[in-house]
Amino acid sequence: MLAFLLRRALGLVFVLFGVLTLTFIVGHLAPGDPVLTIMGQRHDPALYHRLRHVYGLDQPLWQQYLAYIGGVLHGNFGISYHYTDTPVSTLLLRDTPATLQLGIPALLLGPLLGVPLGILAATRQGKPAYTVSTGLALLLYSIPTFVLAPLLLAIDISLYNSGYPSLPVAGWGTLSEAVLPILVLAAPNVAYLARLTRTSLLGVLHEDYIRTARAKGLKGRIIIGRHALRLALLPVVTFLGPSLALIITGTFVVENIFNIPGIGFAVVNSIFTRDYPLMQALAIVLAASVVIMNTLTDVIYSMLDPRIELAA
Amino acid sequence: MTTTLGRLTSVLVLLAVALGGCGGSTQSKASGPAGILRLSDEGIPDLTPADLDPPAETLGANSIAVMSLIDGGLVRLDANLHIAPDGASSWSVGNGGRTYTFHIRPHLRFADGTPVTAADFAYSLDRAFSPRYAGAANAQAFLSHIVGGAAVTAGKAKSVSGVRVLGRDTLQITTDKPVAVFLDELANPVAAVVPRHLIQRYGPEAWTEHAVGTGPFYVKDLQHGKEIDLAPNPYYWRGKPALKEVRILFVQNPDTAYNLYRTGSLDVMGMVQFPSDKLAEGRKLSAFHSAPYLFTEYLPPNERKPPFNNVHVRRAFSLAIDRTALVNRFLGGQYVPANGILPPGMPGYNSHLRGEQFNPTQAQAELARAGYPGGKGFPSVSLSFSGGDPGQRASAQVLQRFWSKYLHVSVGLNQMEQGAYNNALNAENFQLAFISWGMDYPDPQDFLSLQLQTGVGNNNAGFSNARFDALTKQADTMVGQNAARYKLYRQAEQIALDQAAWIVLYWGRTDVLINPRVHGLILNGGGLTAPNWASVTAG
Numbered sequence: 001m002l003a004f005l006l007r008r009a010l011g012l013v014f015v016l017f018g019v020l021t022l023t024f025i026v027g028h029l030a031p032g033d034p035v036l037t038i039m040g041q042r043h044d045p046a047l048y049h050r051l052r053h054v055y056g057l058d059q060p061l062w063q064q065y066l067a068y069i070g071g072v073l074h075g076n077f078g079i080s081y082h083y084t085d086t087p088v089s090t091l092l093l094r095d096t097p098a099t100l101q102l103g104i105p106a107l108l109l110g111p112l113l114g115v116p117l118g119i120l121a122a123t124r125q126g127k128p129a130y131t132v133s134t135g136l137a138l139l140l141y142s143i144p145t146f147v148l149a150p151l152l153l154a155i156d157i158s159l160y161n162s163g164y165p166s167l168p169v170a171g172w173g174t175l176s177e178a179v180l181p182i183l184v185l186a187a188p189n190v191a192y193l194a195r196l197t198r199t200s201l202l203g204v205l206h207e208d209y210i211r212t213a214r215a216k217g218l219k220g221r222i223i224i225g226r227h228a229l230r231l232a233l234l235p236v237v238t239f240l241g242p243s244l245a246l247i248i249t250g251t252f253v254v255e256n257i258f259n260i261p262g263i264g265f266a267v268v269n270s271i272f273t274r275d276y277p278l279m280q281a282l283a284i285v286l287a288a289s290v291v292i293m294n295t296l297t298d299v300i301y302s303m304l305d306p307r308i309e310l311a312a
Numbered sequence: 313m314t315t316t317l318g319r320l321t322s323v324l325v326l327l328a329v330a331l332g333g334c335g336g337s338t339q340s341k342a343s344g345p346a347g348i349l350r351l352s353d354e355g356i357p358d359l360t361p362a363d364l365d366p367p368a369e370t371l372g373a374n375s376i377a378v379m380s381l382i383d384g385g386l387v388r389l390d391a392n393l394h395i396a397p398d399g400a401s402s403w404s405v406g407n408g409g410r411t412y413t414f415h416i417r418p419h420l421r422f423a424d425g426t427p428v429t430a431a432d433f434a435y436s437l438d439r440a441f442s443p444r445y446a447g448a449a450n451a452q453a454f455l456s457h458i459v460g461g462a463a464v465t466a467g468k469a470k471s472v473s474g475v476r477v478l479g480r481d482t483l484q485i486t487t488d489k490p491v492a493v494f495l496d497e498l499a500n501p502v503a504a505v506v507p508r509h510l511i512q513r514y515g516p517e518a519w520t521e522h523a524v525g526t527g528p529f530y531v532k533d534l535q536h537g538k539e540i541d542l543a544p545n546p547y548y549w550r551g552k553p554a555l556k557e558v559r560i561l562f563v564q565n566p567d568t569a570y571n572l573y574r575t576g577s578l579d580v581m582g583m584v585q586f587p588s589d590k591l592a593e594g595r596k597l598s599a600f601h602s603a604p605y606l607f608t609e610y611l612p613p614n615e616r617k618p619p620f621n622n623v624h625v626r627r628a629f630s631l632a633i634d635r636t637a638l639v640n641r642f643l644g645g646q647y648v649p650a651n652g653i654l655p656p657g658m659p660g661y662n663s664h665l666r667g668e669q670f671n672p673t674q675a676q677a678e679l680a681r682a683g684y685p686g687g688k689g690f691p692s693v694s695l696s697f698s699g700g701d702p703g704q705r706a707s708a709q710v711l712q713r714f715w716s717k718y719l720h721v722s723v724g725l726n727q728m729e730q731g732a733y734n735n736a737l738n739a740e741n742f743q744l745a746f747i748s749w750g751m752d753y754p755d756p757q758d759f760l761s762l763q764l765q766t767g768v769g770n771n772n773a774g775f776s777n778a779r780f781d782a783l784t785k786q787a788d789t790m791v792g793q794n795a796a797r798y799k800l801y802r803q804a805e806q807i808a809l810d811q812a813a814w815i816v817l818y819w820g821r822t823d824v825l826i827n828p829r830v831h832g833l834i835l836n837g838g839g840l841t842a843p844n845w846a847s848v849t850a851g
Contacts, residue, residue, distance in 0.1 A: 033734060
């Protein structure tokens with residue numbers, strides 16, 4: 001286990017270095033000039049050159065790259081282009097709490113709602129519970145976040161206008177403000193996990209050992225809970241890593257629609273404002289969290305199924 | 313299962329549509345916390361300390377909307393966009409229009425009670441010129457005529473030689489030449505008086521989190537990524553504001569601001585941006601208000617290269633545009649079809665201008681005069697635009713159709729990423745492009761001299777006309793003679809239009825929703841404002 005974790009940590013360093021280099025190259029190759037964005041509608045060549053110098057953009061690309069790598073090794077992600085005079089690390093610390101408060105409940109809702117929904121679908125075939133759970137899962141799975149959010153908002157605003165209790169349409173800080181964004185963010189995960197659990201459980205239920213358990217006279221709940229689910233959940237666990245990636249990309253949309261000052265909001269804005277230092281730092285943080293989550297998934301996987309060895 | 317699902321989906325969609333339909337017909341309730349005015353600042357995720365530091369201002373409308381509530385200068389623009397006294401109760405101009413002597417109000421104070429003297433204004437201008445703000449585009453542009461400013465920016469002097477404190481309440485400013493718009497420039501927040509004692513206490517950046525000025529409000533609480541709360545200035549020279557608090561929410565997406573308004577969480581939305589897709593619905597509300605905004609959208613035809621170096625080609629392209637159809641049919645009526653450079657509401661605006669009318673026959677005649685009868689032999693040209701701007705994207709497709717239909721020429725569309733687009737404009741590497749120009753201050757000089765004089769930075773089209781230059785340069789220096797100046801600018805504007813220096817498309821509008829419980833707000837050419845913030849009330 002320790003050797004595995006060490007190897008993964010080493011891999012993480014390479015992944016981060018790759019992400020760092022790629023975002024640097026892509027950011028600087030992309031058309032567009034952060035200085036022109038800063039200058040807005042005014043056109044003044046003298047000012048333009050002065051600003052390029054202030055931000056170090058007049059140096060050769062390789063020098064900028066080395067300076068950047070050196071800074072990151074010392075924990076310095078540079079100064080934001082857009083939020084003038086503000087270190088990127090300050091911005092990261094400022095934006096992270098909202099995303100964690102939004103992302104962690106959404107991440108947990110995935111298995112908490114998705115797995116029971118999947119079990120329901122697998123064990124109540126042909127009954128109304130089956131129709132509703134598979135229908136809901138397919139619906140949520142096929143509606144993208146950027147459609148689901150406005151749809152829920154339209155319903156919410158209509159409730160407000162008709163005098164019914166309604167939820168806030170935007171903002172962050174209170175529990176009621178968190179309900180809609182967390183639901184929207186969790187929806188694709190819930191749907192995918194429900195479908196995955198159902199398929200996987202249906203497969204297991206036809207295995208010989210389940211038939212044996214039935215023949216022994218065991219109760220349905222024990223067969224599902226103690227025997228079938230343990231094996232059926234293996235593919236579900238593999239999805240936990242990708243589900244974090246789904247949550248992260250979901251925050252790009254959800255935080256923008258609900259005006260939540262988090263990481264997803266910052267990513268989108270940093271791209272629009274050509275804020276290279278912030279963009280690069282965000283890419284590194286997000287890449288690191290996905291790699292760490294994948295490692296965690298592998299560890300849980302080996303605990304659930306002893307046949308799987310981590311060293312393999 | 314497919315049919316069940318289909319049914320489920322249609323029920324959900326129907327529910328949403330039906331409920332959405334109900335929403336359109338009802339009005340937002342006229343309720344909210346008494347004495348608290350809740351506004352949205354659309355299009356930004358946050359305000360940084362620099363965004364609220366007068367000379368550092370780079371965000372434009374987003375930060376000016378907030379700063380104008382906090383900061384005051386020597387002079388201000390009143391509700392009619394005329395220069396009016398602010399921190400200075402009076403002034404005189406001498407030395408051939410180069411020297412201004414301001415008399416500061418004797419009992420002027422910052423919102424924390426600290427007295428404001430002429431020395432504070434001098435300190436603020438020295439600070440605005442300091443090398444720290446060498447990169448601040450607006451401060452550099454608006455204050456550039458003050459003698460000795462450049463030396464401070466270059467680090468060769470500590471204080472601006474053209475700014476002299478003549479007494480506790482007397483300040484003298486000298487300009488390098490007579491500048492007719494100098495007071496307009498001073499009315500910009502970049503020239504506001506800033507509190508030296510707070511800058512020393514909190515530091516050159518962080519002080520704005522506790523900013524006080526001589527304006528109607530001061531910063532009570534800045535919650536990053538969320539909102540800024542302003543409290544009334546008890547020392548405001550026009551009297552303590554009646555409002556208990558002004559709460560300004562940072563809302564990136566204007567659609568979100570609209571939703572917040574419709575669910576009673578905002579009293580005013582649209583101060584900076586109104587969502588174009590909600591305009592038709594918003595117009596039906598009694599809370600909807602709309603007024604011209606001093607803004608012109610135009611195409612600069614690049615006159616440095618053929619075919620647009622030929623005035624007949626430029627005129628043909630302009631005459632072939634049905635601006636009324638463009639604005640009303642394709643852009644949802646968010647703008648006003650333009651037939652001139654100066655927008656209505658601008659001092660010096662000329663309603664009798666000849667130019668920019670839709671006339672396909674004349675357009676074809678002009679193209680024939682240029683040597684391309686029926687569009688034959690016309691070289692391939694392209695219209696560049698920023699893909700990130702939905703208005704430009706829609707307009708580009710419509711214009712392409714107009715030119716094909718009325719001139720029989722094919723114009724390629726060159727969609728670019730915003731940054732690349734800026735690069736292309738900067739490098740004069742385009743044939744036709746879009747430019748939006750919003751006023752810096754209400755004077756024709758801002759739309760004519762600064763845009764079209766030979767060789768000036770914003771003259772992307774490369775327009776050059778000796779007569780235009782002579783007229784505008786003369787008008788630019790006629791201090792205190794606005795009526796005579798406007799006459800000259802009108803002549804110059806007519807020349808620019810006859811030459812089709814710009815192919816103007818449309819003028820701006822400000823669209824806002826104001827809850828009826830709010831009183832005392834108005835719209836003028838600069839957007840949402842109050843004739844006197846001290847008397848604005850909310851519920």
